[in-house]
Amino acid sequence: MYEHDVIVVGAGGAGLRAAIAADEEGADVALVTKLHPVRSHTGAAEGGINAALQEGDSWDLHAYDTMKGSDYLGDAPAIDTFAKDAPEEVIQLEHWGMPFSREDDGRVSQRPFGGLSYPRTTYAGAETGHHLLHTMYEQAVKRGIEVYDEWYVTQLAVTDHDDPEDRVCHGCVAYDIKSGEIQGFRANNGVILATGGLGQAFDHTTNAVANTGDGCAMAYRAGVPMEDMEMIQFHPTTLPSTGVLISEGVRGEGGILYNDDEERFMFEHGYANNEGELASRDVVARAELTEVNEGRGVEDEYVDLDMRHLGEERILDRLENILHLAEDFEGVDGLEEPMPVKPGQHYAMGGVETDENGETCIDGLYAAGETACVSLHGANRLGGNALPELLVFGARAGHHAAGKDMKTAEIQTGPSAKSEPGDVEPPVEPGAIDASSGDVAADGAAVEPKAVLESTVEQERQRVETLIESDGINHAEVRADVQETMTDNVNVFRTEEGLEKALRDLRAARKEYENVAVEDPSRTYNTDLIHTIETRNILDVAEAITLGALAREEFRGAHWRAEHQERKDEEWIKHTMLAWNEGQPELYYKPVILEGDEETYEPKVRSY
C-alpha cells in the first residue's frame, strides 16, 4: 500500500494543476495516472485559454459571456469564481514559462473567439493545450512531485454508509499496467479525480482513446451525483475516419460546406440564412447531419469542407496546420480537393457534481477538469473556457484538499441538496444488472480507513482475477455496440424514440458485458484488461447521458429534442442530477443559481 496526503487521479491539465497546488500547501502529493502525464488529452487542445487580462476587459464581462454561453444553466458562484481566478492563473502559467504567442511589445497576445464580447483568448500558436500540459508537467518535475505513471485507478475506497453524504473517501485502488500489480493508495487528506473527458462513449469523437469517463463512473458508483450529463458538445468539423478536429478557423477564413449535390446547404437549405457556415457549432452540426440523414451526404456519411478557393498562398499562411492534419489523418490534400467533415463528440459539460472548491458530497473526494461539473459551462461550453477551468478549479481542489483555509462554497452538493424529485420513465430498468454484485464501492461493513482500503483492494483483485480467468466474449463488441447506439440516438439529434432505443440497447449491452472476459492471460501490460474495465465505465456514463437527455424535455444549448423545440425557462432552469443509489439510478433536479455575490443574471435569448 502506498500512502500520501493527497492523491490526484489523472495528470492532464487539471490533475497537474491540482498536484502543484497541493504541493505548494506543503502536502505530500502523488499523481496516479493511466498515461504518462504528457500523454494526457489536454495536449490536443488547439485554440486557447480565456482570461480577462487587458485594460478594457474585466472578469464580469467574461462571467457574463460564460453565463450567456451556458444558456443559463451555469451556476453563478462557479462562473464568478472562474472569471475572477482565471487571469492570475494564466499569468501564473506565463511565469512558469509557457511559450504564449506574443505582441510586438512582448506581452501575451489575445485573440477573439466565438461567443466572447472581448478578444480575451490567450494562445500559444495552434497548440495551446500541448504547451499548457508540458509547462505544467515540467513544473511538477521541478517540484519533485511523485508520479505513478501507467497505473490505472479502478476503484475508489469509500466507507460504507447508507447516505452518500456520510461517506468518506480514504483513497483508491490502482493496477500497475506494466507489472499487473494491484495496490491500495491511501490518501490522508483527499483524493482528487481529474480523469478528463468521456468521448469514448461515442464512436466518433475528438477525444482520445483514453477518455473513457473513468472518473465519472467511479465517483458515480461511489455515490456522488452526476450533473447535467446530457449536455454534450458536438463539433461540426471533424475528420470522418479519426475524429481529428479541423479548427473553426477554416470556416472563419471563408471555407464552405457542400453536400453531395454540391449545394452550399447552409444557405440553400436555409439552416442559417445570415451566418451560413459561421453559425454556432450546434447549428452547423445539426445542419450537416440533416443533410446526411436526408440522403445528401457524401458517401452517405459526411459533407465536404472546401477551402481551395482561398488560394494556396492564404491557406499556407493561415491554415497550414490544417493541410497537415487532412493529409496525415485523412490522406486528403486540402489544396487539391475538399476535406470530408462530420460532427463529432467534443466535450462533456456535465460530470461529477462539485462545488467551487472542487469538493463532492463525499468527504475527502474532489473532482476537477472535464470530469467535474461545478456547473461552469451549463448547457454549452464556450471555446477557450475549458483550459482555464482546469487551472482555476484544479488549483482550488488542490489547495482545499491540502488543507488550505478557503471560503465556504456556495454551491451545495449531494443528494440532500435535491429540491425536486425527478420524473423520467426509462423503457427498461437502468443501473446495475445485479445491484449486489460488488458494483457499489461502499460495501462490506468497513468504515475504518485501513479496512476500507483493504477490502476495496481485495474486491479489485477478485474482479481482475475473474476477468482474466474466465471465458467469455471480448469487450470490444460491447464497446462498439454502446458507441454505435450513442452516436445513432444520443447524438446531435435526440428524439424520445431514439433515446428510448438507446436505453434498451445499453441495457442489452450491459447484459452482454456480464459475459465479458479478458482473453490475454498475461499480467504484463495487459491492455485487453484495461480496456475491458474501461468499457464498464463507458456503459455507466453512456447510460447517465441518455437518462439525462430523456428527462430534459426542452431545447437548451447543446441539448436538442425533436419534440421540444424551445427553451423552457419556467420549468427547466435546473440541473438534472443522477444518483447511482446502489445500482438503481435515481433522477432529481437541483436549481440553477443565477444570483452571484455581486451580480444576478437574467436569462436572455441566446443569439449571436
Added chain:
Amino acid sequence: MAQHYSSFDRGGRRWLFQRLTAVFLIGVLAFHFMLLHFVNHAADITFLGTQARMSQVSYFATMWLFLVTATFHGVNGVYNALVNQGLTGSQKNAVKYMLGIAGLLLVVQGTRVSLAMTTLV
C-alpha cells in the same frame, strides 16, 4: 539523473580543436597531395628534392605544423571514436594514455625526420 553527468571532462575544447585543425588540414593536405603527386610525381621524389623544399623556412614550418595538427586531429579523432563506442573507466584512461604516447612519439619521430631533411639547422 543529473549526477551521472558530473564528469569534469568537457569536450568543448577538444571539439573545437578538432574543427580548427580540420580547417587547417583542408588546405595543407590538398597542397601536400598536389605538390607530391601532381607537381612532383611521387615516383620522382628524391632526397635532394625533398631537402631543397624542406630548407625553405615557410615550407618547413608548414610541414611541421601539418605533422602536429594531423597527429592531434587523427589521434583525437580515434580517441573520440573509441569513447563514443562506449569506452569507460580504466579502459578509457588506458586508451587515452596510449594514444597520447603514440601521438607524442609520432611527433617526436616526425620532427627528427624533418630535421634530417632540412639544411636549416
Added chain:
Amino acid sequence: MSQSYNRGTVEDFGRWREFTAGMWAWIFHKFTGWVLVGYLFTHIAVLSTSVGVDPASAQAGTDLYTSTLSGLESLLIVRFLEVGLLAVAVFHILNGIRLLMVDLGVGLESQDKSFYASLVLTGAIVVASVPTFLGGKLL
C-alpha cells in the same frame, strides 16, 4: 540503466534498412579518418629512412630514402593503394567540409544532398587522377 533488448537478426535486419544519408556519411568519415591516421603513422615510418642519409649517396641518388620511395613507387600495388588513399583523403576532406558547415549551422536542410555531392565529387576526382597516379614511370 536499461540495456537494449536483443532482438537478434530481427534487429540487425531492420537497422540496415534504416540507415540514412547522415549515418552513411558518419560511417564513411570514420573509416576514412582511421585509414588516414594509419597512413600518417606508416608515412612517417617510411620517411624515417631519411635519417642519417649522407650527402654523397644523396647526390648519387642511391641513398636509402630515395631508393625506398622509388622502390615502393615501382610496385603496381602501391600505385593502386595510392589511388585508394587519394579517394579516402578526398572524401574525408569533402565530407569534412560538409561537417564543418553543419557545425556552423549552414545548409542543414540539404545535409543529405551535400553528402551525395561529396561522394560524387570524390568519385570524379579519383577517376580524373588515375592517369597521373598510374602513369609516370614504373621503372
Added chain:
Amino acid sequence: MSTQIEQQETETEADEETEPEVESPGDRRRAQRDERQAQEQAQREVEEETLDDEDTITLKVFRYDPEVEGKQEPRFDDFRVPFHKGMTILDALIYARDHYDSSLTFRHSCRQAVCGSDALFVNGRQRLGCKTQISELEDPVRIEPLPHQEVVKDLVVDMEHFYDQMEAVEPYFDADETPDDKLEEQRQTRENREKVKMSTRCIWCGACMSSCNIAAGDNEYLGPAAINKAYRFAMDEREGENRKQERLRIIEQEHGVWRCQTQFSCTEVCPKDIPLTEHIQELKREAVKNNLKFW
C-alpha cells in the same frame, strides 16, 4: 491471419466436448460465445474472400510477451486487414486487435500526433502510427517496437530511460527572477518566441532517441530529445543569464552535446519536424563560445 487465435479456439472447443451434460450459466455463455465466434469466423472468411488484394493490407507485427508461452521467443504474426482510404498504421493495428487478437498490445491515445504514445518501427523507420498513412508504405507493412529500448510486450517498449534522460536536463522553466505582481507577465520578444518555437513542439515520443546510433551505443548520452529540451530553455530569454550558464553546464558534459556525431537521423524521423541536429549544433557553438570566455 494470426495463427494464434485459431489455436485457442480449437482448445476451448475441445474443453466443452468433455463436459457436455451440466448446463451452468458459464457453459451457456461459452456456448453462446462459440456460436458467435463461429459466425464471425465464417463471416470473416466470406469477407476475406471477397476482399481482393487491392483492398487488404498485410501487417507483419512483432510479438513478444515474457510471460506467455509461445510468445517468449519473439516472432512475427501476420494480420490481413481491410484497407480504406485515409487508413493509418494505428487504425490497422486497432482493427487487428479488435477483430483478430485482443492480446495485441501497443500504446496509443490521442490518434492525432500529440500524445507521443505510438512511435513504432515501421518498415525500417521510426514513425508515429497515427500519423502514418498506410497508402504511403510498401505492402506488407512490418511493424516492430522502437529499437534500442527494452521491449515490455509486443510493440510496447520501456520508456523509463528516455524519461530519465529528459529529466536529467532539468526540463523546467526556472527564471532568475519573476515579476512580483501576480498579474504582470514577463516580456518576451516575438523573435525570441520564434527561436524556441520549434523546440517546444516535442511530444516525448522517443523516435529520435531510438533512431540515433550514438544513443544506442552510449546509454548515458542525453540524446537528441533531451538536448532539444535543454535548448528550449537555454534559448528562452526570460530565464536570465545565470540559469543559462547552469543549463550550458549540463549539456556540455561528456555525455551531452559532444556525443552527437551529426547523423541527422533524429531530425529525419521527428514527427514534429523539429530541427534537432541544428539545435544540438547551436548548443555546441554556444558552449564553445561560453568556454572561450574563461581562456
